[in-house]
Amino acid sequence: MENGEPEKVAPASFSSANPAKKKIDKLIASKVHNDPAFAELMDYVSPIVSDIDIHTERRLMRKLEQRELELNKEYLKEFEKVNEHVQKFSDKVTAMHKICADLTDQIQQNKEKTQDLLNKTSALQNRKKVLELKQKTIDDFLAKFSLTEAEEKALDGNADGRVSSDFFPALDRAHSIYEQSKQLLRTCANHSAAMGVMEEMSKKMEAAYDVLYRSIQRECRVLSTEMVEVKGVIAESFAALKDRQILLKYALDDYANARKNNAMRAFSDILTRGAGGGKPLEVLSHDPLRYTGDMLAWIYECIGSEKDLLLLLLSKCPPEMIREHEQRVLASISAQLARTFKVRVEQTLTGEHESTLLYKLVSILAFYATKIEPIVGADSDLVQTIDELQQLTLNIFFSGLNQTVHKILTKMGTPDYDLLPVQAVHQSLMLLKEVLDVHDSTSSGGDESKARFDKMVASVLDPLYRSIQLATTQLHSPVDISVYTLNCLSSIHSLLILYPFTDKRIEVALALMSGHEDTLISEEASAILSSTGLIPIYQKAMAHNQSQGPLSSISEADAATVKRALESFDHFLAQPHFGRIDQVARISNIKVRERVHTRTMENVVAAYSIIHSRLVDPFNKYEGLEAKTVEQVRDLLK
Amino acid sequence: MNREDGDDSFDYLFKVVLIGDMGVGKTCVVQRFRNGTFVDRQGTTIGVDFTMKSLIVDGKRVKLQIWDTGGQERFRTITQSYYRSANGIVLCYDITCKQSYESLERWIDDVSKFAAPNVVKVVVGTKADLESERIVQVEDGEQLQRRHGMLTFIETSAKENTNVDKTFYRLAETLKRQHDAGMSIESQIEGIRLNSGSTPVGGLWQKYESCCRY
Structure with a gap:
């Protein structure tokens, strides 16, 4: 194209009339030889112009147009190729774009997917945190609600089957865990962990109590052979059983059995061999009092020391627990002694008839029964046996x-x-x-x-x-x-x-005596009065009635008879022992004898006073009779 | 009441003697009165048995000393000693036994010989529950009571608890009233003590003169 333009410009400058001077100037001024573009143009046109004529320009023009056309055509052709390439390229770009869009899509998708993952991850991380927290809580919980290894070990007991002093705090802890979980369970009813822990602890405690029980058994067996001072562990062992009454009872039963055999051995020894260089008690068997007394004294002492030992064993137990078991255990320990004792006493009783001795024996038995009863209880074999023996002896x-x-x-x-x-x-x-x-x-x-x-x-x-x-x-x-x-x-x-x-x-005795005293008084007074002849006079005097006339006119009460009788009575008064019943003197008791005597005389005086009252009565016409006054008689008879 | 026993819980003390043939049931009557019980087969009483029981009469405590005598002939002399100080005498016969009724004459004889003249006598027909075996009629008992001037005649059954308490109560009541009245009589009769502590002199002359009295 560029090649064509100067061509065009040139004609324009040639054709312009007015501006033509300018153009010519320009043309003249133009120094074509120095112009490379012109040179080149020349080079290009020169081959085509073979002759210069008037036509040359036209031909050249044509030829140039032709050539331009040709070139255009070629250009078009080439352009089409280019177009084709561009088209191809465009297609490719389009395809690429499409791929890119796809990729973008995919990327977008991936991006979304990643977001999801991130969410998940963060959720997981949160959960992890929660779980870690939980784990910590659980660890804490477990630390609080489970036993340490050392504790577990303590609860298993030593290799020799005994428990050590570590056992008890461990057991306490197991117990407190149990209680705490129970508490926990109370606050939220279906706390499975608490249930689990409770179950676990209860299992552990069961096992521990079992170990403890066996340990006590062992210790007690040892105790029975050597009377050592009780170790703190045993006392604690018994105290630890306070929540297991049945086990405690069994343990105490075992203890009682061991002690029972021990006591029985000791009793046999004291009976057959003697103790501390002393003679055996059996040598006293001919003397039931001493024999029984010594046996009872020994038994009393024995259960006394058994009581001390038991109280030492139970020293760490609550007092109500001691109260509950003390008598029962002691009763059980002493039961066998009772049987042996009974047989021995029964043997000494056979053929024994001496009342005082038997009664002393009853007293001894009663004495020890009251002594022993508060220690072993009234229902114990020992007290029952002593009571039975007491009853037997009494019978x-x-x-x-x-x-x-x-x-x-x-x-x-x-x-x-x-x-x-x-x-x-x-x-x-x-x-x-x-x-x-x-x-x-x-x-x-x-x-x-x-x-x-x-x-x-x-x-x-x-x-x-x-x-x-x-x-x-x-x-x-x-x-x-x-x-x-x-x-x-x-x-x-x-x-x-x-x-x-x-x-x-x-x-009763006095009433019986008074009856017999009355008989004697009556007999003696009668004897005195009849021996002096006053009886008939007294009798007439009592029966006399003034309508019958004077008493002296009645036979056997006449003045002469009365006088004789009074003389006789005076004689008696002078010697009061006369006419008395000699048996009365045989009354052994002086008081009774004197009482009989006094009352006899009172009766005599009483009878005499009746007679005297009649004698001094002028109506009865006893003249010149010398009758003593009642007072005189009373004085004389004193 | 001149007896001074340690027991202050009574106002009057009277002695009552039960007599009558062996086996008429004197001990059963006493047991019924004393303990409220009846024992069918009582052993033979040897000599004298002694029991006491207090009653309330007219608001006063009357203590009875009851002498249950053995009815056997051999104890006759021994039991006589107790008549002398007796205030009351209960003569017993068995309504199913004629002999026991007839014997009463002899017992009454003893009483008049040895007991005080003012002794209160009661005749009791025992075993009244054995009506079907009755031989002694009620009239016979009443007649005896009147003839001997006794306080009363009662038929009793210790087994069925009829009239036992009544008999003793009646006796205690009479004795108390007699005693209350006797206090004044005592002062009239010069110096003679007609009380339970001593045998009244009257008792001894009777011994000599009983034959004349009846």
């Missing part, structure tokens, strides 16, 4: 007493002339005195003691009374009967007043 005692009394009384003879109680009465009373003395010296008071006392008195006195009365049936004079009975009753009375609880018996 033997009473049957022996009855037999002895019977034996004495069957030999009772007829009263002698002296009307004093026969030997059998004294023997019976001596026997009664002996047993009552023993009772008195050992009596603890109380209703039982009184009842026993009454029974003793009855055992002797009732048959004695009967025998005395039977014996008196062999006497013929009522005076003899009364004197003899009085003498016997006096002996009985003087024995009874020495003892308590005899009021009723004394009353």
Whole structure:
């Protein structure tokens, strides 16, 4: 194209009329030879212009147009090629664009996907954090709610089966964990961990208690062979069982068994071999009192030291637990002693009839029963056995007493002339005195003691009374009967007043005595009055009635008879022993004798005063009679 | 009441003696009165048995000393000693046994010989529950009571607890009233003590003169 332009410019400058000067100037001014573009143009046009003529320009023009056309055509052709390439390229670009869009899409998608992942990751990270927190909590929880290895080990016990002192804090911890989880469970009902822990702890504790129980068994076995001071561990072991009453009971049972055998061995030793160089107790078996007493003393001491040992064992237990088990264990330990003791005592009892000894034995048994009962309890075999033996001895005692009394009384003879109680009465009373003395010296008071006392008195006195009365049936004079009975009753009375609880018996004795005293008084007063001849006069005086006329006119009451009688009475007053019944002097008891005498004389005076009142009455016409006044008679008879 | 026992819990003390043939049931009557019990087979009483029981009469405590005597012949002399100081006497016969009724004459004889003249007597027909075996009629008992000037006649059954308490109560009541009245009589009769502590002199002359009295 550029090649064409100067061509065009040139003609334009040639054709312009006015501007033509300028153009010519320009043309002239143009130094074409120096212009390379022109040179080049020249070079290009020169070959085509072969001749210069008028036509040359036209031809050249044509030729140039032709050439231009040709060139255009070629250019077009080339351009089409270019177009084709561009088209191709465009296609490629389009395709590429499409690919790019795809890629972008994909990238976008990936981007989205990544976002998701990121979210997930962050969620996971959060969860991880939560989980870590949880793990920490759980670790804390576990640390709090599970036992340490050391604790676990302690709970398993030592290799020798015993537990060490570490055991107890571990057990305590297991227990507190258990309690805490229980608490936890209470606050939220379905806390499975708490349940798990509880289950675990309860299993552990069960196992631990088992270990503990076995350990105690072992320790107790050792205890039974050597009487060592109790180690703190055992006391703690028992205390630890406070929540397992059954195990505690079993453990204590085992302990009791061990101690029981030990005590039994010791008892056998003391019986058959003696202790501390002393003689064996068995050598005393001929002396039931000492034998029984020594055995009981030993048993008492033994259960005393067993009690101390037990209290030491249980020293760390709460007091109510000690109270609950103490007596039972001691009762169990002493049970076997009771059996051996019983057999021994029963052996010594056979063939023993001596009442006082038997009663002393009863007292010893009673004494130890009251001593031992608070230690082992009333229901224990030992106390029961002692009570049984006491009852047995008491039965033997009473049957022996009855037999002895019977034996004495069957030999009772007829009263002698002296009307004093026969030997059998004294023997019976001596026997009664002996047993009552023993009772008195050992009596603890109380209703039982009184009842026993009454029974003793009855055992002797009732048959004695009967025998005395039977014996008196062999006497013929009522005076003899009364004197003899009085003498016997006096002996009985003087024995009874020495003892308590005899009021009723004394009353009976006194009432019986008063009956017999009355008989004697009546008999003696009658004897005095009849021996002096005053009886008929007295009788007439009593029956006399003034309508019958003066008393002196009645036969047997006439002045002469009365005078004789009064003389006779004076004689009696001078010698008051005259006319008296000599049996009365045989009343052994001075007080009774004097009482009988005094009252006899009172009766005599009373009778005399009636007679005297009639004698001094002028109506009865006793003149010149010298009758002593009642006062004189009373003074004389004093 | 001149007896001074340690027991202050009574205002009056009277002695009551039960007599009658062996086996008429004196001990059963006493047991029923004393303990409220009945024991069918009582042993034979040897000599004298002694029991006490207090009653309230007219608001006063009356203590009865009851002497249950053995009915056997051999104890007759012994038991006589107790009549002398007795204030009351209960004569017993068995309504199914004629002999026991007839024997009463002898017992009454003893009483008049040894007991105080003012002693209160009661006649008791025992075993009233054995009506079907009755031999002694009620009239016989009443007749006896009137004849001997006794306080009363009662038929009793210790087994069925009929009239036992009534008998003793009646006796205690009479004794108390007699005693209250006797206090004044005592002062009238010069110096003679008609009380339970001593045998009244009257008792001893009777011994000599009983044959004349009846």
